[in-house]
Amino acid sequence: MLIPAIWIAALTYASELTLLSMGFTLTYLTAKIPNFAHGTYAGIGIYVSYTFSKILGFSPYWGFPFSFVIGGLISILIYFLVIGVLQRLGGGAIVLTISTLAIQIFLAGATNIYAFWLRAKYSTYASLFMLKDFDFKLGDFPGIFIVSMGLTVSCVILLHYMLTRTKIGVAMRATAEDPELASVLGININQVQVFSWFLTGGMASLAGSMIPLWFMSTPTTGAMMITPIMAGSLLGGFENVYGAVIGGLAVGVSEIMLTYWGSVILGAWVGEYRPLIPMIFLVIILLIEPRGLQGVWEKIIASDSGQSILKSLGLLKEEPVT
């Protein structure tokens, strides 16, 4: 095999995490809150895949568009019922964050109940499963590896195109910068918010529906992924979608590879501490540079030696205005 299986797992996981981190950052940009329910959307995607493959008998890949739409609709519903109401009432950042935690608890409970409903209705064991059997093979590679990488890359390109070239994307960026000024210029902030919540929820659910094709999934898998998502987003600077792409990839690859190398060198007990790796990332980033890679980049640009290095590499085209 061209690439070892562990690297395939790491890259698949990292591309799923990148999609999730991008959505998390986009929510933070437009709504100014860390959405703790973001990982739980992935849990919804997992069960869309399960329903399509085990209950309806299709390939799980047919469920991806439905997963996107269902996740987006749930996200819009959350915006209309909770977040939008609280924003109108003037709740602060802390109150809004607590409300996303409440949504996370609610959605996690609902996912669990759905799993038990499947068990009661179709008598399948829906609480711990893996859908590797439903995957196809493309040459030497499992299909999900190609599909997840391709979907993530195309999502990044589409998002970049949307944010820079289309009207709604520019409106989203304007809303993220300054909502009041954007509304003065005639941008319907409410519409932009609804669109961004639909997009982030859909992307998260899409990423979630790819998880069971390679990884063992339980109803809490999605909720547990919130720490790596936040670590990836924080590594990228928390307020930069492109940073989140790099951050998500880095955290995803290092979570799996560090666990693997650790278990090879130190022994099998390292595997139990896998959830700690994103936490260590979080703590180290906050201790060293709370603004992540974006902050590091800005520091390099601001310093003289950094500028000379960038010039010699040919990366810096014009003098930055100080």
Place this chain on the structure above:
Amino acid sequence: MIQEIALGLLTSSVAVEGTSRLIVDIAMYFGLFVIVAMALNFQYGNAGIPNMGCAVQVIIGGFTVSAITTRLIFTLAGNAGVEILPWTSDYDWVYNSPVNVNIVNSWLSGKPLFCISMLLFTIAINLVLGAVIGWLISLPAIRLRATYLMIVLITMADASQIFGRNITWISGGTLGLFIPDIFKWYSGDRTIVMAIITLLIGLISFFIFRTMLNSPYGRLMRAIRENEVTVGSVGKNVTGIRRNILMFASGITAISGALIGFYFSYVVEANYQRALWTYWPWLMLILGGPGNNAGTFLGCALVTALRRIIIVNKWFLQEVFFFPIAYFEQILLGVLLIAVIIFRPNGIIPEKLLYIPGVNYRKLVDEEVVVDWRSASKSRGASSGISGIFRTLGGKKEEAGD
């Protein structure tokens, strides 16, 4: 009638059952959660620190009981000549735990003074270790935005459980560990004494918190909650004060973790889940009204009674649902939290004005109110949030932590 029940409970020499059992259970859990929720009120309601890591602080209490107090009792019992099975290796520590605890319990039955000193020792150690862990969890994000602190604390609650699950010498890993019964000398049901002691500690910590809130330091805390930039500009160390508050409240919160270890005579990391020890206390705090100890008591009583009644009656409820009742609890918790935040942002009992001896505070506020209509807030949350008092005093106010 209540006195008769109380007397009957105290003097009965058999294990309590039925409705009395439920009452003792609710009292115990009320005491535990009142300690946690009051410390949370101290941190969030009064100082504006959104501590989402109560579970870390509580788990430290549990780990203290299992890793330190139990070891100490075993060592002292061994020195006193009690023949206990080997317990020094990890394997013996877990698998000999029930037998050892049984042997030690019979030794403890004649030593009330020793037992009480062990309890006091545990509480003292808890205060110290809780403060240490409060300092540790404050390191990464105390000077940053409030939402960063929430993120770090939530993830740390999971980290502490992972350590408890995998390091055997702390609390026996996934199997858990038995704890010597330090109320063996009492002839009746030990849970009643435990509940009374817990309620007593809750009462003591209530008075400590109340004194602190009515002192100049309490006013400083509220000022930080309202506008940290202003407080920093008059020469107060905002970060240091925040860290001190987190450390102090951590120490108090850790006691409840130790008490629940003694109550069950058993410590396992699964007992200290994030949902139980962080989200439910937050619901109690927000339901009762942040920044207000009476509200915390009320919220605690309501939520604890609701939860215990659901748990005690779960076999009847289980026949109605096709899924485990725990998930129904999750749904209930989420819906209640959102409903309270939307419909009663101030809680059942809103925050009252500060008590400052010798100052007619209400008159001061009434005179100052609505100075400029442009700075008067437009929305409901801004005018009557948890911090309406200072906002009307100080005019326009930036969101704390942003």
